[in-house]
Amino acid sequence: MSTVVRRVAASAALASASGFHHSHLSARLRxxxxxxxxxxxxxxxxxxxxxxxxxxxxxxxxxxxxxxxxxxxxxxxxxxxxxxxxxxxxxxxxxxxxxxxxxxxxxxxxxxxxxxxxxxxxxxxxxxxxxxxxxxxNMITFNILINGLSLQGRIHETVAVVDWMVENGFQPDLVAYGAIVKGICKLGDSALALDVLTEMEERHDDVHVVFYSSIIDCLCKGGLVDDAVDLFSRMYDRGVHPNVITYNTLINGLCSSGRLNDASRLLNDMIQRKIKPNVVTFTRLLGGFVKEWKLVEAKELYDQMIHMGLVPDTFMYTSLIDGLCIQKRLDEAKEIFESMVALGYPLTTVTFNALIKGYCKDGRMDEGMKLLSEMPRRGVVADIYTYNSLVEGFFRAGDLKAVQMLFQEMQFLGLSPDLITHTILLDGLFKTGRVEEALELYDEMQNSGMDLDIVVHTTMIRGLCVDEKVEEAFQLFKRLLLGKGAEPNVRTYTIMISGLCRKGLLGEARRLFRDMKEAKCFPDGHTYNELIRGHMRHGSTSEVVELIREMRSCGFSADKCTMSLNTDVMREGRFEKGFMDLFS
Incomplete structure (x- = not known):
């Protein structure tokens, strides 16, 4: 800004302030x-x-x-x-x-x-x-204090206040309990929320549906969907009628846990009880069906929604685009996107991100970049998630120049790389053979004060194992077990077991497999297959047989890589002919 412009701006501001002061003073005098x-x-x-x-x-x-x-x-x-x-x-x-x-x-x-x-x-x-x-x-006094404690997350103190009130002859009302339940659910302590609800039910006959809905939501978010269903039934037993928010909350919880049939039954129950579903109800169910490839059910649900006079919104269309992209049905996803444009629906950053991510995962980077350039024309601003998808896609394609260009563009737009960006970059550097840069980046991330999650550490362990630095990877894994970082998950264990097996360290791999189960981190099909392949390459027949039987008893089966390796070892004559029968 030039000196003259600054001077004019300052003069204007001074005149404005003077005028405001004069008029304000006059008003006060009048x-x-x-x-x-x-x-x-x-x-x-x-x-x-x-x-x-x-x-x-x-x-x-x-x-x-x-x-x-x-x-x-x-x-x-x-x-x-x-x-x-x-x-x-x-x-x-x-x-x-x-x-x-x-x-x-x-x-x-x-x-x-x-x-x-x-x-x-x-x-x-x-x-x-x-x-x-x-x-x-009076009750207003206590309710204000209880609400004040709840706002600060001091839930156990609010419960103590209620206990003191009861001991001293005060009867907590539903406003007091409401503040407590809201605070407890915000913290995610569903067990305490249920205890408070039980106390409410004992003291009051008219517990509002809002309290039940809040706790059902808390239970669903904590993965306790069966408990949420039980609480839903308990509402009816007490004569409390759920509203559309209650139904939507439970349907969302059921869909998130993959129980789409139960969610559909709940929708039918909702309609039978004359509670009209809204677009939110259908959006969650529809997205769930699409992601599970249940397209006939999704189409029937969509038709039912239209028949009920409900109009799809941007969020619903975005959910459909996201579900189709997950299935790699990108042309159909693009058709919905273009329909939104033709019908005048507002496009959001989330809508663009869903389709861009789909293109990037499918390696169609040109189309992803076309969408990026279309965003400003549609009045939509790209965010860090947009660029994360593109950076990951170009790394996967091995186009490092494009990655560099995107980082320069992010810097120009003032977008700061987040933890996901750093993780993508770390993974990309390993996969393109730039191991020293990856190690340097990991050190920088640790020293920057970032709260590194298990995905970052797992990416690092995988990169080290692929680069045959298994001992360094194992040292990092042990530090995680000692609490110096995030807690390993099943993927972290599986990658480390795979690295040890490829190095021929089967004893360490078996010990880690046992430690994993003792830590209540239960192996999945990938874990079993990695361990089985490791023993097929280096171990004895008896250990392989034991692992295959255990894997099958847990409901898992051999994957393509294991079956292919089994064919090779059978051809080499290392295992008996009847060995193949174990997999069937």
Missing amino acids: FSSSVSYRERLRDGFGISDIDEAVDVFDQMARSSPLPSVVDFNRLLSAMAEMRRYDVVISRCKMMEMIGVPHDICTLNILINCFCRSSQVAMGFSILGKIMKLGCEP
Whole structure:
């Protein structure tokens, strides 16, 4: 910006500020001279009228006789609604100084302002003052304090407050329980939420559906879908009728756990009970069917939705595009995308990202880049997820120049690489043989203060194993077991077992396999197949037979690589002819 422009801008700002000050001062003078505080209290205040509210307080403080505490409370409440808690707190002190005693309403307002400004301890000190003065705190007092603790995530303290209330003859109402349940569910402690719900049911007959819906959501997010279904049934037993939000929450939980048939039955139950599904209901189910390749069911569901007069929204179309891309049905996904454009639906970054990711995973990088260039024309801004998909795709294609270009573009746009970007880069460097750069990047990530997740460490272990640095990979794995990093998952164990097997370290691989099960990280089909192949290459027949039987008893089967290796070893005569029968 040039000097002249800066000077003009500064002059304009000064003139504007001067004009505002003059007009604001004039308004205050007109107000103070012509309008009584009673009229102003009756008229109310806007959300930003704090200066006028302070003027009213000053006028009230100068009045003789002084206004009643009720009038002061009305003014303090208006200030609190403006979220100027600091002003309310200071004016409460002034009230006492001019001789206006606080009543329970004033003190409740004061407690609320302390809680809202993250000073819950001061709120409790006011509670102590209430009792010291011989006043009786009411349910509003306790509800404000409980809500204040819940807002700070201090859930166990809120439960302790409720217990104290009961012991001292106070009956917690549903507002108090509502604040507690909301806070507990936010923390994801479904067991405690259920305990509180049981207590609510014992003390109140009219527990609202909102409480049940919140806890069902908490259970589903924690993977406890069976418990969520049980709670849904318990609602009916108590005569509490679920609403569309309750149904949507449980349908979402069932779909997330792959129980699409149960989710469909719940949709039918919903319709039979005259509770009309909305687009959200159908979107989750439809996306689930598409991802599971159940296209006939998806089409029937779509037709049912249209028949009910519901109009698909952008989110539903995006879910369909995402599901089709997962199935690599990219041409159909593009058709839906183009239909959205033709019908005038607003395209979002998420919509573009779903299709770009699909193209990148399928190696169709030119089409992915065309979509990237189309985004600005559609008024859509690319985000870090857009570039992550493209970077990963170009790494997979071995086009390092394109990767470099994308990173320069990200820098130009002010997009900071996130943990996923770094993980993609780490994986890409290993896969393109730039091992030293990968090791350097991993060190930088560790020293940067990033909270590295297990995906990063697993990528590192895999890269080291592929580069035949199995000992270094195993050392890193052991550090993870010692708690120096994220906890290994089944993929981490499987990759490490595979690396040890390829190195011929079968004893270490078997020990790690046992440790894995002891750590309650149960092996999957990939783990068994890697270990079986390792023993087929280097081990004895008896160990292979034992592993195959164990694998089959767990419901897993040999994959193509294992069957191919089995054919090779049979041809070489290392195993008996009947050995093949173990796999069938």
